[in-house]
Amino acid sequence: MENDILDKLERPLRDLRLSVTDRCNFRCRYCMPEGPDYSILSSDKILSFDEMERLSRIFVSLGVSKIRITGGEPLLRKNLPELIHRLNLINGVEDIAITTNGSLLKKFAPELFNAGLRRVTVSLDSLDDERFNQLNGNRSKVARVLEGVEAASNAGLKVKMNMVVQKGKNDQDIIPMAKYFKDHKHTLRFIEYMDVGNSNGWRMTEVMTKQEILDRIEEVMPLEQIKPNYVGEVATRYRYKDSDQEIGIISSVTDSFCSTCSRARVSAEGKLYTCLFASKGYDLRQLIRSEESDVVISNKISDIWNHRIDRYSDERKNGNVSRNSTKVEMSHIGG
Ligand code: SAM
Ligand code: SF4
């Protein structure tokens, strides 16, 4: 594209992850564990839809074609379908998706579809209520999420499922989840547990690796690897040998994919992060609330991207990361 910008490792800017709220109605242990008093941003600190739309237009002019709405829990943001509708009208946006914990999906699925959304990713880590509650801080029953999935599917949304696998916590759910979503024909993506943020007490011994997940599934349901849909796809794709249904594995820990990472993240308060593991974000809110023109803001974002050298997961794999640096919390910038 004409205005494509590249970072120091020659990676273009293609995806924007827009966090619309830092609030969440779950307390997943690996993300926002119960205990700390999360200081929730006041509404004047959060970007308005006008500001998000303006920023999105600028990002699109720099090469972004995909936008993922995330959070916190994005469906807690009031009038979210209106934002979807507005983003959909931006020339150059080819794909909009949401990542949600599914608890409010039953209510919002038809409205989201009517606003132009066509894809949703629902996070669910177990089909067992007791374990699910241990993982999400007692905030929701499995049935509520599954009803949300069904409502989304009935409304016409394509559904993908995300399951974060933690050894000793929910690895016994790999097979039941695989079977359930194979039967219901939704792509399930297994995610290696990551050391995002500072509060989940991450340990490598709790990571169920891509290979371990694959071995576990192959014992019961043989798989074959299939080609990525596009360069830079985060999940490695597999298909069950006896059906057309596919699964994915997101192996950020044991098989990182930084070399093709084209994702920028903007937090609900308008900070730009060039990596999920960044410790600092650049304050775009202050810039858009000043009198600066789109050109100035666009130049600033280009400049930040041009200087980007992030490759945290590659460095972690090589043992080159400091465990002491403070990282942004996942609930601030989404997955
Ligand atoms: N609340 C929404 C949800 O849970 O889908 C959106 C935000 S959540 C931060 C986005 C994704 O990040 C979810 O699929 C969640 O499971 C995943 N996630 C959160 N913490 C993680 C961790 N430590 N390792 C791997 N994935 C994580
Ligand atoms: Fe909330 Fe999603 Fe984080 Fe769970 S993973 S605490 S649902 S933001």
Ligand code: SF4
């Ligand atoms: Fe991208 Fe950072 Fe994740 Fe690497 S560690 S894939 S650079 S977000």
